[in-house]
Ligand SMILES: Nc1ncnc2c1ncn2[C@@H]1O[C@H](COP(=O)(O)OP(=O)(O)OP(=O)(O)O)[C@@H](O)[C@H]1O
C-alpha cells in the first residue's frame with residue numbers, strides 16, 4: 001500500500017522563524033504548516049515583508065527554522081548539518097531565484113551542469 005509520504009513532496013510543520021537584531025526579535029513565521037504534493041504547482045502570496053522568501057528558504061533547505069520541521073520526501077531535514085544540506089540542495093532541489101544568481105563567466109549549459117559536476121558526475125553524462 002502507498003504510504004502518505006509517497007505523495008507529499010515537501011511538508012512544513014509548525015514552522016517558526018525569528019530574526020534577532022541586537023535586542024530586537026522579529027517573529028516572521030509563527031507556526032506555518034503546509035503540504036505540497038508531488039506534481040503540484042503552488043504560489044505563495046502575501047504583502048511585502050510577510051515572510052514568503054523566508055518560508056521558501058526554509059522549505060528549500062537554504063535556511064533552518066527556529067522551530068518546527070521540514071520534511072522532504074518524508075525525511076526531516078530541519079536539523080541537518082550544513083554539509084548534508086548542501087548535498088540535499090544539489091541533488092533534490094531546483095531554485096529559480098528572482099535575480100537568477102547565475103555564475104556570469106559560465107555559459108547556460110555550464111551553469112546547469114555545475115551541480116552535477118560538483119556531485120562527481122562527468123561532463124559527458
Ligand atoms: N536575515 C534577516 N535578518 C533580519 N530580518 C530579516 C532577515 N530576512 C528577513 N527578515 C525580515 O523578515 C520579514 C520577512 O521577510 P521576507 O523577505 O521573508 O518577506 P517577503 O514576503 O519575501 O517580502 P517581499 O515580498 O518584499 O519579497 C521582514 O520583516 C524582513 O525584514
Ligand SMILES: [Mg+2]
Nearest residue numbers: 049052053054
Ligand atoms: Mg521575498
